[in-house]
Amino acid sequence: MKFAMRFLVSALGVAAAAKSAGHLRASLASDITAPQQALLSLVAAAANGRGDSPEFDISSLASMAQSISKTGGVPETVNTIKGLVTGMLESLSQEASAAQLGVTNKTLFETCNANKAAAMGEVAKLEAAAPADGHYAEYNQCIQELANLNTTAQSCTSQEELLRVAKQARCEYFSAVDRSNNYQSWFCYEDDFPVSSTYEAYLQRNINMLAEYRTRKQNCTDASSSYSAKQSECNTKTSPVSIKTLHCETLKSNATEAFCTPYQGKVTACNVYDSCWAASEAAATSAYDTAVSISENLKTQWNALKRVECLLDVLTKSGVKPEACVA
Numbered sequence: 001m002k003f004a005m006r007f008l009v010s011a012l013g014v015a016a017a018a019k020s021a022g023h024l025r026a027s028l029a030s031d032i033t034a035p036q037q038a039l040l041s042l043v044a045a046a047a048n049g050r051g052d053s054p055e056f057d058i059s060s061l062a063s064m065a066q067s068i069s070k071t072g073g074v075p076e077t078v079n080t081i082k083g084l085v086t087g088m089l090e091s092l093s094q095e096a097s098a099a100q101l102g103v104t105n106k107t108l109f110e111t112c113n114a115n116k117a118a119a120m121g122e123v124a125k126l127e128a129a130a131p132a133d134g135h136y137a138e139y140n141q142c143i144q145e146l147a148n149l150n151t152t153a154q155s156c157t158s159q160e161e162l163l164r165v166a167k168q169a170r171c172e173y174f175s176a177v178d179r180s181n182n183y184q185s186w187f188c189y190e191d192d193f194p195v196s197s198t199y200e201a202y203l204q205r206n207i208n209m210l211a212e213y214r215t216r217k218q219n220c221t222d223a224s225s226s227y228s229a230k231q232s233e234c235n236t237k238t239s240p241v242s243i244k245t246l247h248c249e250t251l252k253s254n255a256t257e258a259f260c261t262p263y264q265g266k267v268t269a270c271n272v273y274d275s276c277w278a279a280s281e282a283a284a285t286s287a288y289d290t291a292v293s294i295s296e297n298l299k300t301q302w303n304a305l306k307r308v309e310c311l312l313d314v315l316t317k318s319g320v321k322p323e324a325c326v327a
């Protein structure tokens with residue numbers, strides 16, 4: 001049942017459609033003998049008066065009314081037209097009810113509420129799963145343990161550093177008398193065997209040199225092994241620090257997440273709810289405006305149809321004057 005009014009206008013002819021209501025009343029008064037013509041004009045005036053009216057199928061009615069004037073058979077044709085008019089009135093009522101339903105429809109708002117409740121429910125689950133302090137107790141304990149491990153490791157490495165310096169000093173001291181790699185060339189230096197010295201002195205000097213060499217060598221060897229032993233010990237103390245550091249970082253991000261994820265969830269839920277509600281309000285306003293506009297148009301169409309219905313009675317019942325149909 002959706003035809004534009006322009007179909008009606010073309011069915012009736014431009015001249016008829018152009019008649020104003022004032023002209024119509026005048027023509028009805030002077031042209032009582034042709035009421036079917038008045039019907040056509042009235043319908044045309046309804047179309048012309050409301051060029052922006054929504055569509056409804058009145059073109060058949062117009063054609064039929066035209067056929068009345070040409071072929072006769074008035075009572076049958078009028079009944080057919082009455083049937084059409086009744087159908088169109090019913091259709092208008094349905095359209096009005098549908099527009100009314102659109103105004104009272106709260107589905108969009110209810111959906112916003114339901115979605116927000118569901119999102120908040122998910123947030124509540126997260127909050128319930130996390131401890132009240134959001135895992136910060138675990139994190140703080142980890143930091144304490146890390147500090148203890150670090151203190152132990154730091155104390156070890158400072159001892160290691162002392163031993164490294166001692167080793168370096170001892171071994172440098174030893175290398176100063178160590179000519180074992182090239183002792184033959186060294187042996188030939190005259191300075192080392194002064195001719196003025198006694199042989200006894202020569203032997204004595206070499207005994208002392210050997211003893212010094214051995215002590216320094218032993219001291220270098222001892223210092224090196226002390227240093228190596230400390231290095232191994234410190235390695236076993238520093239690697240737990242790295243492991244613990246990583247673990248604490250994981251706990252920290254978990255602790256932060258335990259606090260922030262529910263918070264972010266709430267922020268998101270509220271933002272979504274705000275835009276959902278705004279969209280629902282916009283839709284409700286639009287539905288209301290549409291309903292108002294539809295109802296105004298329906299009123300016009302309803303009145304026009306009622307007038308047509310009245311004019312149909314003019315065609316079939318004696319004593320009903322067309323003037324009675326022009327309210």
Ligand SMILES: *[C@@H]1O[C@H](CO)[C@@H](O)[C@H](O)[C@H]1NC(C)=O
Binds near residue numbers: 101102105107108
């Ligand atoms: C109410 O509005 C919703 C969403 O716009 C729609 O899906 C539903 O069909 C409407 N209900 C009625 C009774 O109009």
Ligand SMILES: *[C@@H]1O[C@H](CO)[C@@H](O)[C@H](O)[C@H]1NC(C)=O
Binds near residue numbers: 146147150151
């Ligand atoms: C370990 O202690 C040292 C010295 O106090 C400090 O510089 C370092 O940042 C600490 N390392 C860790 C992982 O705590």
Ligand SMILES: *[C@@H]1O[C@H](CO)[C@@H](O)[C@H](O)[C@H]1NC(C)=O
Binds near residue numbers: 173212215216219
């Ligand atoms: C060897 O080391 C000891 C200490 O461990 C030190 O008393 C001594 O003087 C050192 N001797 C030499 C020759 O370096």
Ligand SMILES: *[C@@H]1O[C@H](CO)[C@@H](O)[C@H](O)[C@H]1NC(C)=O
Binds near residue numbers: 129130250
């Ligand atoms: C992080 O927290 C969740 C519960 O919120 C827990 O299941 C998980 O084991 C934690 N991760 C670590 C590394 O502690």
